[in-house]
Amino acid sequence: MSKGITKRSENYSEWYNEIVKRAELAENSAVRGCMVIKPYGFAIWEKMQRALDDMFKATGHQNAYFPLFVPKSFLEKEEEHAEGFAKECAVVTHYRLKANPDGKGLVVDPAAKLEEELIIRPTSEAVIWNTYKGWIQSWRDLPLLINQWCNVVRWEMRTRIFLRTAEFLWQEGHTAHATEAEAIEETEKILGIYATFAEEWMAMPVVQGIKTAGERFAGAVETYCIEALMQDGKALQSGTSHFLGQNFAKSFDVKFTNKEGQLEYAWATSWGVSTRLMGALIMAHSDDNGLVLPPKLAPIQVVIVPIHKTPEDLAAITAKVEPLIAELKAQGISVKYDDDEKQRSGWKFAEYELKGVPVRLGLGMRDLENGTVEVARRDTLTKESRPIEGITDYIANLLDEIQTVIYEKALKFREENTFLVDTWEDFKAQIEKGGFVMAHWDGTAETEEAVKNETKATIRCIPFNSIEQAGKCVYSGKDSAKRVVFAKAY
């Protein structure tokens, strides 16, 4: 059915690329490091956006839009931030092309050089905090809870569709608060939203925790994150929420008068998830037959394929299917009836399997006689014949069940691939094999760096749910109060 897809066990990276291509999710563009997100891939991203956007709005956030361009001087203002982001970036230096005086085509007009270079936003803290200066005067203006959906550019040298691209799509929240406690609460609230989204929508279990200083967002006081485990045993950072302290308020001079009439710097958070989640979604659930989608994010939840020989047969099947489609839609289920005569039903079966449509219904002439329908599940690849009577309720329940089953499968995988390791030998061996390695760490940047250099493993996070348990650092042997999550990562 799905001949041609490389098996995960043979070449995981190639398997990933083939799913992206064969399921028509995205492709590399002619522009270095930039991708084209194809309609089917974009439809999944739209479902993600809608779900997240609803959650942001339900917690009082509003969307807005800020400029694509960051003046170079803005990026320089917050020192650590500049260190982190003002490096590999797209720099606009001119604002005009002109006809080539020496021949064909167009050349950059040297007379149209910008006084100050503009950077394509790698992230928008600088532009947004420069704007907030005009918006925040009093405690009455706070909190300011703003989110933006947009494109950003980071000039990555080694790119990979969805996982690491020069341009990507994301949302970035930027909030300002009157107190430190409130900003920390916001940082944590958003991490909770990300975790809920990952687990309940993407059906992808995540570990919540805090980054080490070395892995922190440039300019943050504390970076919170969710980390997921992919099927090849590598970790994927799936969302980050940063407590920025007063760093940006100080750099951009954003002060407000508090209730006592005193001037204070505002407290900040920022947080984002990106089209990288598409990569996580693919790698969390898909199998050697193609994409597997959790029903809540599937653009097509149910596909109905008629199996017929003659136009009369098709007409009879269509007559039976039409009320079924109406019933499914009335329950909020997205359904596609593929009666396209250009393709055979066998081709369609393979196609929807590749594309991860959760439920496929097949209807042939014998089904019409018997009042049955064939129900095929993408997640388990099982099929059964069911009475067409009552099938809508059955499918509604089935979609919920598939959502749960996919999540539980991913959770079981993560549990089986999470290891408590206490010796350096075991550590090196396990990191080589993959998975989340829970080990003691002495808390120093030196150890973190040494472990990374020797094994390529990084500390994915200091997890919230880690049991306080005294131990010895797996590398240095020094005292440690709790285990952290080590893994190789995307």
Added chain:
Amino acid sequence: MSKGITKRSENYSEWYNEIVKRAELAENSAVRGCMVIKPYGFAIWEKMQRALDDMFKATGHQNAYFPLFVPKSFLEKEEEHAEGFAKECAVVTHYRLKANPDGKGLVVDPAAKLEEELIIRPTSEAVIWNTYKGWIQSWRDLPLLINQWCNVVRWEMRTRIFLRTAEFLWQEGHTAHATEAEAIEETEKILGIYATFAEEWMAMPVVQGIKTAGERFAGAVETYCIEALMQDGKALQSGTSHFLGQNFAKSFDVKFTNKEGQLEYAWATSWGVSTRLMGALIMAHSDDNGLVLPPKLAPIQVVIVPIHKTPEDLAAITAKVEPLIAELKAQGISVKYDDDEKQRSGWKFAEYELKGVPVRLGLGMRDLENGTVEVARRDTLTKESRPIEGITDYIANLLDEIQTVIYEKALKFREENTFLVDTWEDFKAQIEKGGFVMAHWDGTAETEEAVKNETKATIRCIPFNSIEQAGKCVYSGKDSAKRVVFAKAY
């Protein structure tokens, strides 16, 4: 109530700027020519997006995403297109900044010069048709009906918030078809969608027609447009739909095998509306008291303001209001209950008037006693006391009525400001006064240009609904078969 807003009659341009500012729609950013769209303005744009997106999808279009960057050589490929768009644009020449070796801050790293400059997309025909080359092989791949929501950049020298900005947000549809007739049908279908959106959602009447060759999109065979009349008598092009013929298919070598097995170039359309519509919306309906929004695009359709002196009064009002809010929401009406204690009710009344909230409900203690509520309409600025019993149905109807009344008011304005003019003297005088001037034109570019030079008026379109009626060109006196729409324009 709304002191401080310049009257339209005094200074229309200033009036516009003040509404943009006071209604908190947008503001100029620190980046030249780029705007910040503030949460309230963005919420209106989101409503526009949702309505349009639903219409595109209902007609078989799918969203996708293409790169922000256009390699310079792509822009050069379609000659007329290059003429039009490869001029004032943002050019990325480098991909790295580095620490300034001569002192503080960052400088562009000269070692990181791009081999080929990248242009920030001013529109995406070039990048998309380069991609379509890989997507279109057979008639089975057609039609390709794709839309993208994104940001674009055109380096405008004179900018104006929403109306003309260096960066703006828009949607751009790009379709490919097997036949010329089908592509033309698509171009017209989209124009119909734009007109429906303008009239039924924005409550803004539009003239549909075709652009003259001189006003055509660079690279198009024919440009269809909708034109609206603003309150200062100037026209505003509100949407364009282009039939591109085979121009881009030829430039990017996009051929398909037709049903007869022959290779043919694909036929193309492209079409777009932008955040410019925000400017149109403001100018179409607003008055000297502030913004006026059609209910279908109002982020808040109904605001409820409690009028109270004590916390006990507020509690009593809130108890009465809560079931009302639930009822309104159940009818799909967006409602805000503003019980914020930081502001007085008088301030709130002025604020929601400025922000164009269609219906304001006021509830005081006497209303509680009498079982009444004060209903204020933003469009007519009228108020009446109504029984609170049955108020939900009343408001649902009222919102529909306001939508209609606003549209009819704008239509009446346009009708009163559309003039049939037959002499050059009358033409010059009327153009000076403003409005749509329906006049005969000899069909030549020379006349069009001369009229523009002498009066600043352009031909907004050759309208579809113009009566075929022989006449003499208002400028040259030569024969003309029908009237066209002249106006000064934004």
